[in-house]
Every structure is written in structure tokens, then in C-alpha cells.
Amino acid sequence: MSRTRRSSFPAARRGVPSPGLARAAGGTARAVTRTLSDDPLGGTVRRTVLPSGLRVLTEAIPAMRSVSFGIWVAVGSRDETGPQAGAAHFLEHLLFKGTNKRSALEISSEIEAVGGETNAFTTKEYTCYYARVLDEDLPLAIDVMCDLVADSVLAAADVETERGVILEEIAMHDDEPGDEVHDLFARAVYGDHPLGRLISGTEETVTPMTRRQIQSFYRRRYTAPQIVIAAAGNLDHAAVVKLVRQALRGTPLDTDAAAPAAHRPATPAVRTKPAATLVEPKETEQAHVILGCPGIDRTDERRFALGVLNNVLGGGMSSRLFQEIREQRGLAYSVYSYASQYADSGLFAVYAGCAPGKVDEVLDLTRAELQRVAATGITEAELARGKGMSKGSFVLGLEDTGSRMSRLAKGELLYGNLMPVDELLARVDAVTLDDVNGLAADLLARPMSLAVVGPFDESAFAAR
Template sequence: MNGAVNLPLDLGELRVTASGGSLLRRSVLPSGVRILSEQVPGSQSATVGFWVAVGSRDEQPETYGSTHFLEHLLFKGTPERTALDIAVSFDAVGGEHNAMTAKEYTCYYAKVRDIDLPMAVAVLADMFTSSVLESTEFESERGVILEELAMADDDPSDVVSERLFEAVFGAHPLARPIGGSPASIGAVGRDAVWEHYRANYRPQDLVVTVAGAVDHDELVAGITAALGTAGWDLSIAGAPVERRHAASALIERGSARTIVDRPTEQANLLLGVQGLAASDERRPVITILNSVLGGGMSSRLFQEVREKRGLAYSVYSFAAGYSDTGIMGLYAGCSPKRAADVAELMLGEFRRLAADGITDEELDRARGQLGGSSALALEDSDARMTRLGRSELTFGEFSDLDETLRRLAAVTTTQVQELAAELVARPLSVAAVGSLDESIFDGLDDEPAAA
């Protein structure tokens, strides 16, 4: 490859050799179904994912949490297979199968040996197209999800993460928890979830990605047969659904502080600002910035908060991008009585990076860390399958490892400093869970941000 490969929705066939000799192929069927594969030399297994670009941000008020609810229900049976049949299909071959619901997409996936890939495709296709959402199973799974929400609510790190998204994104749909709330899950009815299913699981919505030991032509034939068996008429012409609008959203911060008072031994603390959208051309820059600030044991946050002062065991930063916005966050778990000190230290390191920039040594180290971790991740077909899915749904382009390394190599210290200054000047939100008084954070952002 020479640069990223564009994935226009009106391009029917694509064939490209990527770094490491893997073969990328893409087919867009007349019905709008998109199929992408990455054949990896030497692989003896494959990971397959069935994707839709529908996540928690797409729900209506009366169906909050229904996307995640539906993810559970698709494992509960079809006219051809019971829930046990689905589970046995993968257990009997030593395979793995699961699903993930995110804010902007849902994926049902499985990892199997190469000889079992046709079975995995057939089962996932049956689940995706023909789940019955039987009433008894619906009510049973409602209880399971309520228990899942209760488990998350018992985890302070989960709670503080949800509160930070609410604080940073305010009334924007990205602020909502993916799983909904106990009230919304308790209230949603089967008919509402069924309508959500039928409205969003159509040929034009479906993206299938496979990475590992896969023959693309056999894959397309298998998917076509499986979808046809399920009753989908793939001869009806249909264009793939348009990707999300990538223009930056105008978002008003929800709150400056959100404190959840709980008698925990440790305070869980997050500081956050709005970050960059997934399509922003500065994504390599924020990746370098995050690595230097809090991306590893040599990062500034780790060295300053943990190694030098011993104030936290876990301390890091993160950057997540969505179609129209993003978030940059700094996390630490610490003694409640030191929470204010830790917050000031973390914000101080962020500001220092914005004011003084990073060194050439830090830039080189970040490039090495990110390049190496990217290469290691691609040893796993799960990561390659996910890369294909996000390339198709979110980015509209595919970047192999060589292109990723090229983009990282193009980042300069000046770009990192300029972006840090831009981010640190944005409204700051603080979220915390623990035995804390909100007043301990008074004045945290009084210091003028570096320009």
C-alpha cells in the first residue's frame, strides 16, 4: 500500500496488498451488504464480525438502552436455533463468540479455526437476521441486564467514567450510558426493541468483516447463501447507509464537577475535556500526546504521580474519538484526602505539556511505543477484524501498519504542543467517586491555560 485506501460506498470491489503481505478485499453487494476480509499469511484461525452503525447515541428517549438490550437478545434463539444451539455451535469447536455495543456501533463476532469459519458465518447470519425476541426470553434477559447494570454501579471506576461523559458532553447523546439505566431498562417493552431491531438490521446496514485464514470469494458465497436462507432478498438493489456526518458537533459542557459520595477506601478521579473527532486529521498527534502524558510507565503522569510521589497505584490518560467529537481524560485512583493534590498534579502536567511542549526524546519514545503496540496487536485476528469494521463504518478508509507508522513519523513536537494548548484551554470537567467534598476542587481551573 502507498497511503490509506479510501472505501467509497459506491465502489463494488476492492483488492489491495497491505503490510506484511496480507490481502485486503472488499465487496459491496447489490443489496448494500458490505463484506471486507483480510487474509493473513500463516493464519489457521479467523475472526468474523457482523456490524451495524447503530449504538447507544441513536436511541429514542423511550428506548434508552435498547441497543445493548438487543445485543443480549440476539443470542436467545431463532426459528432454526435455540440459545443452547447457538452456544453449542461454538463450544463444540473450541470457538469464542460474543458481542459488543458501543456508542456508535454494535458488533456480533466469533473466533474459530479456519475450517469452522463457514459455521460461524451461518450462525451469526441466522442470529443477525432472524432472532425472534420471544417474550419469555425478553423478560428473563431484562433481569440479566438489570444485574449487569447493578454490577457496574458497584464498580467506582465504571461509575466515574459514566459521570465524566455526562459532565463533558452534557445533553449530547454521547453522554448517555451505553446500557441505559435501571429505570429505562425496566420500562422498555418488547415491541419497542423489536421496532429498533427491524429498523436497523437490514441489508444496507450490514457490514461483515473477517480477518485471518479466509478466502474472500468463499466468504462472499457463504454470506450470500446464509442471508438468502434467512429470507433476505439480496436481489433487491439498495445502497449502503451513509456514514455519520463528520462535522464537529457544537456541544455545551454538562457540568464542571460531578461528585458521587460513597464510603470507598479510594477515590476514583477523572478530569476531562472535549477531544478530537475520529475523522480529525490530527488523530496521530493526539495519540502521541496521550502517550507522552499518560500512556505508559514512562509517561509524565505515571512518573510524577506514582513514581515520584507515591500518590496512586493506577494513573493514566486516554483519548477517544467519535464521528463528531471526542474526549480527552486523565484518571487516578488515590486516597480521598489526597484527591485534590492528585487532581492539581495531573492538570499541572497537562498544562506544562501545553506550555513547554515535549522533547525530541519523548516524541521518539512515543512513536516507538505506539508503533510496537500496533504491530503486536495485529498478531491477533480480533484486532484486525475490528480494524476492518471501524475502517468501514467510521473512517471510510483503511490504513495498514506501514501507513500508521508513516503518520506517526510525520508528527512534530510543535504539533503536539499546539494541540495540547488547544485542548487544555477547553472547559474542564471533574468527576469523582468517593468520600469527598466538592469544595476540595475549588480553584482547580482558576490558573489561565497556556495559550
Template sequence: MDAARSADTTAAPVPSTGVHGAVRRSELPGGVRLVTESVPGVRSVAIGIWIGIGSVDETGQQAGAAHFLEHLLFKGTRRRTAVGIAEEMDAVGGELNAFTAKEHTCYYAHVLDTDVALAVDLLTDVVTDAQLAPADVEVERGVVLEEIAMRDDDPEDLLGDLFDQTLFGEHPLGLPVIGSEESIRGITRDTLHGFWRSLYTTPRMVVAAAGNLDHDAVAELVATALGRAANGHAGAAAVPPRAASGTRPVRSAALGLQSDESEQAHVLLGVPTPGRHVPGSPVLAVLNSALGGGLSSRLFQQVREQRGLAYQVYSSTSRYADAGSLSVYAGCAPERLGEVVAVVRDVLGEVATGGLTDAEVTRARGALRGGLVLACEDTASRMHRLGRGELDHGRQRSLSESLARIEAVTPGEVAALAAELLDQPLTAAVVGPYEDETELPAALRELG
């Protein structure tokens, strides 16, 4: 308790991210950052160990290593077997899982508030003291290869990777998080172990927790559990948020095609956006919401409601340190692909030249504000907000501040951003029953 408190860098709680309780931040020995939010009235705690390492940090020989480790670290530690890990969590009705992204990895648990000590002990044991036994590497190699095969059988998942590859080109953002069949077959235990030991260090770790908790009690649990790992980084400062590398992605082509014997054609059309360190996130969020974020959005109304061309159509954004994207997805009958693409291009062109109406901006702001508040009703969502805020920006933005930023977005700002982004050449990715690009409709083949 004393070590954790003496390292507390926050004299007073930072602004709350919600109405329930205050957010507190401490820097623990070894550069570990702890960010918690007390949420009185709930009986659970969501806690995650976030590591600022993802697929963009891999070399060619390491492709897929972060995701492979996500599987492998749960296979056993010096104190626990894989079965033992599962049994301990099942015995308290909790959830233990992990996910890997392009710029970070998170190992998390969701438990009753009485089981926080168990969750901290399990998570830290898995992340810092796994065995990576050669036999387990081979077992999980097969599991990851099955996951790649499953991705290849899911047109939307396959489409997302194809779009990133086409839009971001040879930049690390263009590589699939999961790796490739070739890279997973070739990666060695020594490569995985070296990646883990060299990069999963305490200065890169953020522990985020939300729920019915006490910050100081969690700080002591974490400091004790990570004590041995932190000792190797005594006096080290926390690694700051990932900065832009200075290398901007360059798209590899205007169009990417993956032939697939699916019943539908699946298409993503989009443009690059600036990275997350460039101001303008709320404006981009409003633009995205009005374009394809809900039932009243322009794309949903034009593609589905008025023309009945597709069951599913929506837009989405991604923002990384170096770049991001604004994209539109649609799934339709193959014979309707040309018309769907033409309508999407028309809508994007209209917004690029004329912006959005005041009513569209008002609805989009309201949708974003409501979604943000409703998400905060869930402790897991709050934990994710804390972890991402600390890793990406090194700070927490209060819910009130976030809501105010959304509400301050004007139609003029949206129009200016739309003109800047949507005037760029479109990049497309298609997964469907087409042998080659000559079989695609002209609306796609003429992109450039």
C-alpha cells in the same frame, strides 16, 4: 459465488493492513460490505458482523435498546434455541460474543479456519432471525439490570459514564450505553423489536474477517446466509460512514460527583476534542501516549514514580463523529485526591504552555508504532481494525501508511495541539466517599 463476485467493487486488493496478506473489499447484495484480510500461517478466523447503530441512535424510550438487543438476540432464532447456539459453538472450541458501543454494535466469532461456515451461519442467524420471545425479554431484562448493578459496584465503570455525562451534557454521547435502571425496566418488547427491525438492516452491516481464509469463499457464505435479509433491500447502497451531526456537545457542569463507599477516590479529568473527521488523529495519539500512555509517560512519572500518590494513573482518548475527549484517570487514597489533582493539573498546564520534549515525542511515536504492529499479530485485532475502518471512514488504511503517519508527527504539531486542547477548562468526574462537593478538595471545586 457468482452473485458475490459480480458485486465485487474492488478490481484489485486494497493495500494490506499488515505483512501477511492483502485486504479485499466487496459490496454484496443488499448493501452489505465485506472486508477480509488473509493471514497465512494461522489456523483461525475472526469474523464479525458490525452494525453502524449504537446508543447514540436511541430515543428516550429506547435508551439501552442496542445493548439489550446484544443480550437478547442470542436467546434463540427460528432454527436454534439459546442452548443450541451455545452447544454448536462449544463443540468446535470457538468463541461467540458481542459488544455495544456508542456508535456501533458488533457480533463476532473466533473459530478454527475449518469452521468458518458455521460461524457465518450462526452470526447471521442471530443478527437477522432472532425470536425476541416475550419470556426471553423478561429473563434478559433481569440480566441487564444485574449488569447495571455490577457497573454501579465498579467505581471505574461508573466513573466513565459519569464523566461522559458531565462532559457531553445532553448530547447523545453523554448517555450510558447500558441505559439506566428506569429505562431498562420500562422498555417493551415491541420497542426492542421495532428498534432491531428498523435499524439492523443490511445496508448498515459490515462483515469483517481476518485469518486463514479465502475472500471469495467467505463472500459466497455471507451472501447466501444474508440472502433473505438482503432481499428486503435489493439494490440498496451501503450506508456511508457516520457524518458529524453538526450538534456539538456542551458540558453539563465542570464537576460531576457520585458518592460511593469505596476505599479509594477515583477521578477523571479531561477536555473535549474534535470528532474523528477532523484531521489530527496521529498528533492526538502521540500527545496522549506521552502524557499517560506508558511507564515513562509524564503523568506516570510525576504522580506515581516521583511522589507515590497513586498506583494507577493513565490518559486516554475517545473520538466519535461529533466530538471526543482526552482524559486522565487516577485512583488514590481519598486524603490524597487534592494533591493528585493538583499534580495532574500542573502537568497538563506545563504541556499546554511548553509542549513535549523531542525525546518524549520520539518515545511516544515508538510506543504507538510498536503497539500497532504487535496488535496485528492477533486475528481478532485485525478483524476489529477492518470493521472500524469501514464503518468509521469507509476505507482501510495500510499498516505502512498508519506507521508513516505516526512517524511524521513533529514536536511542533504536538505543542500546537496541546496548547489548543489543554487550554480549555477542565471537566472532572469523581467517584468516592464524599457526601457532596463541599467535601472535595479545592483543586476540584475551583474548576470552571
């Protein structure tokens, strides 16, 4: 891995109380609230750190009639040991199965009765539980979501029921080669490191997992300083904070911490393997291939240049790879590049789905294009188009309360700051041709790993 340049936002800029929570007379911690921004493209953003260390961020958008409310926990599949693989995802399922106040049916019916929706997802570095409701129903959503995250009972019968559901989910995933190849590629790069494992775990790890193990994971990992609550829409920040405090009163998250947590630590430290080729033999009509390498982490200053480079290479219908492989030669229906970024690592890769007999040609063309860009870079016209795509996709992605809520939470949980929209757009505008070409020369010259799902065996790619 190459050396990276990291952001160094001062604590005051990030809105992080320093050196810790404010304390009233007698040393009692009290909540600290700050206004982070009055964004012309959105509403007023405020942040409160509760005495427990739990953080609440809101964006008030009076023109909306809905609110998206999310509880984000800084725990994902990379925080599991080998025998625990799948615990974070298992827990995500179980929290909807009932609390000391509500049954599973009551959790879903109370929100659905007002036309709202709830869901959750687990990633490699965080877990999110969210609801979207009419603004007048926000108090209900806060009470239900805080209840299920803070006070789930994890009944033994529910553990067994959800075990079966998760095993079916794993089997369903195995029947989707277009999804499976992404997990295979992560394993090719990261090997046995948690970033290389399936978020869902495997049949071998999920089957023997006990309620006691899940309960221990729950109480050790779901602590107030590791939780960010975010809401966006027609709301009042003080009212949201009050409702959150009421909903959490008397639960394990109602504590008095010494200080709030920093943004997400990288645990365990990342390890990447030498370039590898992994093949999953499967009798499919289409072969699925991913060619790529370790990328950059999410705080690397070159991430804005990476966004531009990705757009030029495989980020849309005008990209080099799409034009060369699909439009000009008709070798694949789907071809694109992508970048994944974690706390201390990342991936850059190209995916293509094509007829098995065309895999060699697709890989040759992909390698040739990556080598060409690494050697000669991109053009001024491509730079302008790539920057326009980055800015447009970001701003257009803020058209609903859910995306705005996610932006608040990810900024706080993953970066420790919320970069204003105008500043982010300015950072993209500031990317130069030298920035992109320098990154391309470094990134695209790295040894490439290959993942293939299709009617092949490993010997077919032994020399590649």
C-alpha cells in the same frame, strides 16, 4: 470546540463504489469486489459490496489456522432517544436467545462443539457480534452468526429473562467505582446528549422497555447498508462472500438497496456542556477521579499528534503523569491519560485512583502538568518516545486474527477506508514537535470538567 481539519480520501482510494453499486443489464444490482491491499505485514484484503448494500471485507492470512468473523452494525447508544436508552445493548443480549432456526442453546453449543467462541459488545456508535473458530469451521460460524443477527425472534419470555440479566449488569456496574467514574465524566462533558448516557441504559429506562419497542429498533436500525461483515485468517474471500449470501438468503437483510451506506453518520449532532464538576458520593476505600475536556473527533488530522501527546502525558510507565504522581510521590497506584474519539467529538482525560485524602494533591499535580505542557510543550526526546509507542502498540496489536478483523471493520464502518499499515506508520512518523505542541496548546488549555466517585459530597469540590 475548535475548528478541525478533516481527512478527504477520494472515493477510489477508500474502495467505495462510485456513484453506487454496479448494475448488470436490465438494471439489476450485482456485487462489486475490489482488492484493497496486499499488505506486507498481513495478507490480501478484499472488499465486496452486495446488492443489499451490506459490505464484506476479508484479510487472507494463510499462515494462521484460525479465523475471526465479525458482524458490525452502525448503531449504538447514541442512536437512541431518551426513553430508548439501553435499547441497543438490550438487543445485543436478545439476539443470542434464539432464531427461527436455532434455540439459544443451539447457538452456543454449535460453536462450542468445535472449540470456538462467540461474544458481542455494544458501544456508543456501533455494535459487534463475533466468533473465533478453526479455519475449517468458518462455514458454521458464518451460518450461526448471520442467523442470529438477521433473524432473531425476540421472544417475549426472553425479553423478560434478559431484562433481569441487564438490570443485574447495571447493578454490578454501580459496584465498580473505577468504571462508574468514566460514565460520570462523559455525563459531565456531554450532559443529556446520548454520548453522555450509559450504554446499558438505566433501571428507569430498561424496566419499562417493551418487546415491541425493541423489535421496532431492531428492524429500523439493522439494515443491510448499515452492516459490515469482516473476517481475518486462513480464508478465501470469494468463499466467505458466497457463504454470507447463502446464510442471509430469505432474511430481512436479503434486499436490493439503491446504494451502499457511507461511513457512520453523526446522529444526533453532538453537544457539549460548559465545564462541570460531578461527584458521586460513595463509601469507598479509594477515590476515583477524572479530569478532562472535550477532545477531537476521529477524522481530525491531528489524531496522530494526539496519540503521541497522550503517550507522553500518561500513556505508560515513562509518561510524565505516571512518573510525577506514582513513581516520585507514591500518591496513586493507577494513573493514566486517554483519548476517546467519536464521529463528531471526542474526550481527553486523566484518570487517577488514590486515597481520598490525597485527591487534592493529585488534582493539583495533574492540573500543573497539563498547564505546563500547554505552555511549553514536550521535548524532542519525548516526541521520539511517544511516536515509538504509537507505532509499536499498533503493530503489536495486529498479532492475532481478532485484532485484524476489528481493524477491517472499523476502517470501513467508521472511516470509509482502510489505511494501509505502512501509511499509518508513516503518518505517525510525520508528526512534528510543532504538531504536538500546537495541539497541546489548544487542547490542554480548554476548560476542564471533573468527575469524582468516593467518600465526598459536591461541596468538597465546589471551588475546584
